[in-house]
Amino acid sequence: VDSKDGRLVLANMIWVIFALFIGGAAGLLQTLVRSGMFELPFGIGYYQLLTLHGVILALVLTFFFIMGFQIAALSKTAGALNRTERRLGWIGFWLMSAGTLVAAVMIATNEASVLYTFYAPLQAHAFYYIALAVIIVGTWCSVAGQLMRYIRWKREFRGHKTPLLSYMASINNVMWLVCTIGVAASVIFQYIPWSLGLTDRINVSLSRTLFWMFGHALVYFWLLPAYMAWYAVLPKVLGTEGFSDSLARLSFVLFLFFSIPVGIHHQLTEPGIDAFWKGLQVVLTFAVIVPSLMTAFSLFAVFETHGRQMGATGLLDWFKKLPWKDARFVLPFLGMLFFIPGGIGGIINASGQMNQLVHNTIWVVGHFHITVGAPVILTYFGIMMFLLPHITGTRITKQLNNMGLYLGYTWTFGMGLMSAAMHFAGLRGAPRRSTYSEYGGAGIADEWITYQILQAVGGTFLFVAIIIAVLLFIQLMTGPKTNVPEEFPVAPMMDQNAPVTKWLENWRLLIIITVFLVLIAYTVPITQMFTENIPGAHGYKLW
Numbered sequence: 001v002d003s004k005d006g007r008l009v010l011a012n013m014i015w016v017i018f019a020l021f022i023g024g025a026a027g028l029l030q031t032l033v034r035s036g037m038f039e040l041p042f043g044i045g046y047y048q049l050l051t052l053h054g055v056i057l058a059l060v061l062t063f064f065f066i067m068g069f070q071i072a073a074l075s076k077t078a079g080a081l082n083r084t085e086r087r088l089g090w091i092g093f094w095l096m097s098a099g100t101l102v103a104a105v106m107i108a109t110n111e112a113s114v115l116y117t118f119y120a121p122l123q124a125h126a127f128y129y130i131a132l133a134v135i136i137v138g139t140w141c142s143v144a145g146q147l148m149r150y151i152r153w154k155r156e157f158r159g160h161k162t163p164l165l166s167y168m169a170s171i172n173n174v175m176w177l178v179c180t181i182g183v184a185a186s187v188i189f190q191y192i193p194w195s196l197g198l199t200d201r202i203n204v205s206l207s208r209t210l211f212w213m214f215g216h217a218l219v220y221f222w223l224l225p226a227y228m229a230w231y232a233v234l235p236k237v238l239g240t241e242g243f244s245d246s247l248a249r250l251s252f253v254l255f256l257f258f259s260i261p262v263g264i265h266h267q268l269t270e271p272g273i274d275a276f277w278k279g280l281q282v283v284l285t286f287a288v289i290v291p292s293l294m295t296a297f298s299l300f301a302v303f304e305t306h307g308r309q310m311g312a313t314g315l316l317d318w319f320k321k322l323p324w325k326d327a328r329f330v331l332p333f334l335g336m337l338f339f340i341p342g343g344i345g346g347i348i349n350a351s352g353q354m355n356q357l358v359h360n361t362i363w364v365v366g367h368f369h370i371t372v373g374a375p376v377i378l379t380y381f382g383i384m385m386f387l388l389p390h391i392t393g394t395r396i397t398k399q400l401n402n403m404g405l406y407l408g409y410t411w412t413f414g415m416g417l418m419s420a421a422m423h424f425a426g427l428r429g430a431p432r433r434s435t436y437s438e439y440g441g442a443g444i445a446d447e448w449i450t451y452q453i454l455q456a457v458g459g460t461f462l463f464v465a466i467i468i469a470v471l472l473f474i475q476l477m478t479g480p481k482t483n484v485p486e487e488f489p490v491a492p493m494m495d496q497n498a499p500v501t502k503w504l505e506n507w508r509l510l511i512i513i514t515v516f517l518v519l520i521a522y523t524v525p526i527t528q529m530f531t532e533n534i535p536g537a538h539g540y541k542l543w
């Protein structure tokens with residue numbers, strides 16, 4: 001990574017470490033409150049804390065990490081950013097930082113206890129929505145700089161296959177630009193006028209639908225940087241080749257197509273949307289599972305190939321040959337293990353009837369902790385293990401590597417315990433997003449207590465892991481330097497020299513198909529919110 005780009009990457013990563021600590025502390029307090037054994041001091045509200053936790057981890061940490069990592073990936077594989085591209089990265093960074101600080105002040109003053117999903121009818125102070133808009137615009141600036149770097153490479157090497165990691169980052173960026181248009185429109189035309197008192201009504205169905213059009217793509221925006229590392233970095237850490245360049249590109253293109261027209265699967269229990277369109281989006285949701293399955297099977301292929309190259313001959317003994325002492329491998333691998341139940345849980349959520357059972361229970365919270373909270377974040381940690389020393393020149397000692405391993409095991413234990421308890425309590429009906437209550441002595445609420453205590457135990461282990469992470473990352477930034485910096489591992493693929501698959505590099509075609517699918521999935525349901533007499537669709541007057 002070019003040294004000037006490296007500074008930009010590090011600036012983004014400092015926010016990640018900071019956000020991890022604050023968001024993690026808020027998470028610990030929440031599990032303690034829900035166990036019934038702790039009350040929040042200084043008049044802090046439960047939903048205020050929950051908003052802080054969600055915003056700082058799900059939005060701030062991830063956005064800064066993704067921008068930092070993708071800039072590093074482009075700089076490494078396409079070459080250094082030029083002045084304009086880098087300047088856009090810095091403008092993005094400062095806008096995101098300013099937006100985050102204003103949003104934090106609004107949350108701290110209890111003016112924005114509307115949770116990370118922030119949709120109506122909950123209302124926040126106008127500054128909060130403006131701050132969110134500024135954060136989104138910040139990501140657009142950074143993304144614009146990255147896309148310009150990618151396009152410059154494409155022009156310079158016309159007709160060649162673009163570098164895989166740069167291609168993947170660009171797919172993620174294009175998906176981001178398309179999916180954020182709806183939520184940006186909703187913030188500007190619905191929330192800001194409403195919170196300023198310029199309008200006294202808000203169309204709740206529309207606001208939620210526009211949110212989820214963005215909100216589900218958001219989860220893949222988090223996931224795809226982890227997949228970049230799984231496809232292109234991990235094989236190099238193992239010392240082997242990646243499975244298939246074309247397959248990896250195809251899986252990313254499928255994410256581009258199917259990540260956005262599926263948001264209504266978060267609204268299956270809501271009025272105001274016709275059952276046909278819910279059904280259609282459920283079908284599209286099943287399409288977005290395919291690229292994850294492709295990823296899973298490619299990873300097995302890489303692991304087995306590596307094991308056999310190392311001399312394994314039996315059915316499963318290749319498994320023993322994996323580098324179990326290398327934190328750059330173990331952290332993402334632990335994440336992959338979580339993604340097996342995480343993916344199964346997603347399929348359950350998406351299946352209409354089963355969604356009736358789990359929706360709005362703490363099962364859903366369990367689901368997202370074993371998706372974004374484990375595969376994604378553990379892979380981000382794995383990436384930081386090489387990216388930070390690669391840029392700072394810090395020497396990776398055995399002790400630092402071991403700290404990475406302890407981080408992985410402690411996180412896995414804490415997250416495993418907490419999220420398993422959440423899934424089981426959810427199946428027994430425990431609501432999500434609620435503080436501790438005995439529900440007037442209801443018998444069923446009694447059954448949830450044990451799980452809530454287990455969540456607090458898991459949350460405590462997670463906080464210990466966060467302390468390890470913060471200490472580790474500070475050392476990775478500031479530790480003793482070496483003359484031979486850590487490598488940024490990028491593997492060649494088995495079909496590296498195969499000819500370019502032209503349609504996969506035809507961005508005009510890819511964008512047309514993406515927009516077409518979004519229009520098919522959303523035009524009628526959104527139109528019906530204005531034309532049909534569906535309850536909730538015409539806006540509630542809140543006071």
Ligand code: HAS
Pocket residue numbers: 117219220222223265266285288289292293295296297299300336337339340342343344345346347349350351355358359360364367368371372376
């Ligand atoms: Fe989800 C709710 C459906 C994936 C995050 N999801 C959420 C929410 C979040 C979230 C944050 O249909 C809550 C939002 C809120 O606040 O209300 N989700 C899915 C489906 C998938 C899925 C179908 N979700 C994710 C990912 C997330 C994420 C990824 C974050 C990064 N989700 C839903 C639905 C809801 C939902 C409904 C709404 C619920 C409701 O009613 O509110 C799929 O993408 C999952 C596909 C994944 C797989 C797994 C592949 C496995 C791999 C690992 C291989 C392992 C190896 C190791 C190689 C098919 C790639 C092998 C080693 C061995 C030893 C075996």
